[in-house]
Amino acid sequence: MTTFAEDAASSAAGSAGPMAPAWWTSAVVYQIYPRSFADGNGDGVGDLAGIRSKLDYLADLGVDVLWLSPIYPSPQHDNGYDISDYEDIDPLFGSLAEFDELLAETHARGMRLVMDLVVNHTSDEHPWFVESRASLTNPKRDWYWWRSPRAVAASDVPVEPNGWRSAFSGPAWTLDESTGQYYLHLFASQQPDLNWENPQVRAAVYAMMNRWLDRGVDGFRMDVINLVSKQLEDIDGGSAVGGLGFSMGPRLHEFMHEMHEAVFAGRDAQLLTVGEMPGVSVAEARLFTDPARRELDMVFQFEHVWLDQGADKFDPLPLDLVALKASLSRWQDGLADVGWNSLYLNNHDQPRLVSRFGDDGQFRYESATLWATVLHLHRGTPYVYQGEELGMTNVPFADIAEFRDIESINYYREAVLEQGREPGPVLAGLRKMSRDNARTPVQWDSTAHAGFTTGQPWIPVNPNYVTVNAEADRAAERSVFEFYRRLIALRHASATVALGRFQLLEPEHPTLYAFTRDGDDEQLLVVANVSGSPLSVPLVEGWLDEELLVTNYPVAGAPASTLAPWEARVYRRATGQNSPG
Structure with a gap:
């Protein structure tokens, strides 16, 4: 496990030439x-x-x-x-x-x-929302999504602004009786969505993150x-799109870049x-x-x-x-x-x-x-x-x-x-x-x-x-x-596990999960029998003399090319400059 100082040195070294891999x-x-x-x-x-x-x-x-x-x-x-x-x-x-x-x-x-x-939504008990629902003219009214009922001929019953459904069942709109408008909640009715179109909302969120x-x-x-940017024409157009049809709005990349510059820039090398x-x-x-x-x-x-x-x-x-x-x-x-x-x-x-x-x-x-x-x-x-x-x-x-x-x-x-x-x-x-x-x-x-x-x-x-x-x-x-502890230690120690190239093998096999990872001077083969029955795996035969790096079964002599139920293995082969294609 690297220290913060070692990470900083790695980042600094990367800035002088080719970028070092992130921690x-x-x-x-x-x-x-x-x-x-x-x-x-x-x-x-x-x-x-x-x-x-x-x-x-x-x-x-x-x-x-x-x-x-x-x-x-x-x-x-x-x-x-x-x-x-x-x-x-x-x-x-x-x-x-x-x-x-x-x-x-x-x-x-x-x-x-x-x-x-x-920050897609708050609680309906957050002070921002308490203020927002207080009146139609409250300064924080526009911090959330408020819309008037949709007009429906020959009906006095209020109708939601559009047909969006909450991820937790039911309409994504709840009527606030005191102001006569609906507020949007893509999740529970107690989770009103913030209006990220309002720059004051974004500034408040970024300030909180910085603290x-x-x-x-x-x-x-x-x-x-990815829900913070809404399709405005769908909100006001009576759209019946539900599920997650309201994700990936048009300003999402803009918001994410703005967040990076306002919050993470200058210290992002140490953050996740x-x-x-x-x-x-x-x-x-x-x-x-x-x-x-x-x-x-x-x-x-x-x-x-x-x-x-x-x-x-x-x-x-x-x-x-x-x-x-x-x-x-x-x-x-x-x-x-x-x-x-x-x-x-x-x-x-x-x-x-x-x-x-x-x-x-x-x-x-x-x-x-x-x-x-x-x-x-x-x-x-x-x-x-x-x-x-x-x-x-x-x-x-x-x-x-x-x-x-x-x-x-x-x-x-x-x-x-x-x-x-x-x-x-x-x-x-x-x-x-x-x-x-x-x-x-x-x-x-x-x-x-x-x-x-x-x-x-x-x-x-x-x-x-x-x-x-x-x-x-x-x-x-x-x-x-x-x-798990051994797998985590392997990732820390092996550049091939962390950064090596991935290639899927046997993509159509119904129970075999197999792939290779290629590094600068070694190749790893991963094979896993995703079933409760033994599985013959011919591609393992060419690896039986290589190092068995990981296995979840006891090793007794040279392993055969048949995987036991739910058996997984990782082999390692030195390749030098002759990495197999």
């Missing part, structure tokens, strides 16, 4: 969902004290950056993504003084800390940042900026992440995590490995010469990886480590979501009352109570895909509530915590944690 090209980010990570005061909700108590665990894992999901004051309608004060810490999690201690202790261990930035950076924060993960952009294309991502354009370091794209969704998110489809390989390979190729990839299969909005794409029963260890191998051997910056390094699984939710996520609860209400669908299939979809799967507490040990809290947890712990927990995993002969 984050060999870094790994660990996402913390604070309310579910570790509870330090026993109130059943994770907090800053809990995170501080686990910093040695994270340093031992070897990660370079901690990304905290929102910890700002919030009414918690969307678990903190509805922010009522951008400048403070919610008492639920601690205080600014405790945050400063966490930041200092994180830095002391050689790690950076990145904050979540949620956090001045405090020592090392960058931002930007929530749905990643924009969450559902629906972004490869071509657009090249523009956003081209260093010459001075916008963002990387983006989160969603293409690969939408592949197993049918009619909607809660209509899960089986894994189509051919489609997944094609998607990830397209992004590898598309950002090979310009820009940079972020690599993830888990986060706070996705179900648990091992249950989604693996086998969370007999082959939990094998499938968890297979997907870790595949992801971390791609070119890009890997993101590890809390508990992923332990092989945590989805939760056997029995009833809608056990869910906490607003998206899941609203979906069930609309599907069952309003549309009359059978509750059984709806619940089955929620069990498979709900965000709550990722939000149950991290399983630290086999004591009550998995060692997460001494109180009553805000959401029940997965009942498999007795056997699936950090203490048991780290003591086991086959430890998911130790496997």
Whole structure:
């Protein structure tokens, strides 16, 4: 792990000649969902004290950056993504003084800390919105999207300005009775969208970001940042476009460049900026992440995590490995010469990886480590979501009352109570895909509530915590944690893993994930059997005499060319100047 001083020297050296690779090209980010990570005061909700108590665990894992999901004051309608004060810490999690201690202790261990930035919308309890809704003439009226009801002949019933739908079900417009106008919210009704067309809004956001950076924060993960620029003609034209049809507005690149110049310029070499952009294309991502354009370091794209969704998110489809390989390979190729990839299969909005794409029963260890191998051997910056390094699984939710996520609860209400669908299939979809799967507490040990809290947890712990927990995993002969630790160390040590060229092999094979990574003097072969049956892999035969760099199975003599269920291997071959084509 490099120090800040070494990073600065590397950056300075790069400025005198060919640009040195950015520090984050060999870094790994660990996402913390604070309310579910570790509870330090026993109130059943994770907090800053809990995170501080686990910093040695994270340093031992070897990660370079901690990304905290929102910890700002919030009414918690969307678990903190509805922010009522951008400048403070919610008492639920601690205080600014405790945050400063966490930041200092994180830095002391050689790690950076990145904050979540949620500026497409605020809470409806944010002072800006309270002022905005006070009257039609309030100076902050134009800080949000207000529109009068749409006129409909022979009807006295107010009608939304257009047909946009909220990402959390229902219309994206709510009528404010006191002023007679609707306000726009692309998410919950308690999350009104900021009007980024107003330069005062942007200036206020940039000033807030600068204050956090001045405090020592090392960058931002930007929530749905590609929604901040709206298609104005659609807002006022009665458009019926829903879903994410309102993303990638015409001024988005302008706003991202303006943000860079107002906030990051002059100190960006030490920071990390990643924009969450559902629906972004490869071509657009090249523009956003081209260093010459001075916008963002990387983006989160969603293409690969939408592949197993049918009619909607809660209509899960089986894994189509051919489609997944094609998607990830397209992004590898598309950002090979310009820009940079972020690599993830888990986060706070996705179900648990091992249950989604693996086998969370007999082959939990094998499938968890297979997907870790595949992801971390791609070119890009890997993101590890809390508990992923332990092989945590989805939760056997029995009833809608056990869910906490607003998206899941609203979906069930609309599907069952309003549309009359059978509750059984709806619940089955929620069990498979709900965000709550990722939000149950991290399983630290086999004591009550998995060692997460001494109180009553805000959401029940997965009942498999007795056997699936950090203490048991780290003591086991086959430890998911130790496997992740070795993969992270490999990225730190290997320029080929960090920067090597990627080439997909066997693109049409239904269960084999295979690719090469080419560096200046070596080539790596990655092969993974994404199935519960043995798989003959002839292309391995030419590599059996090479160094077996990574494997998730015991090695007994020279490995054969047949991969066991959920087996992954990485071979290394020295190439010198004769790298194979």
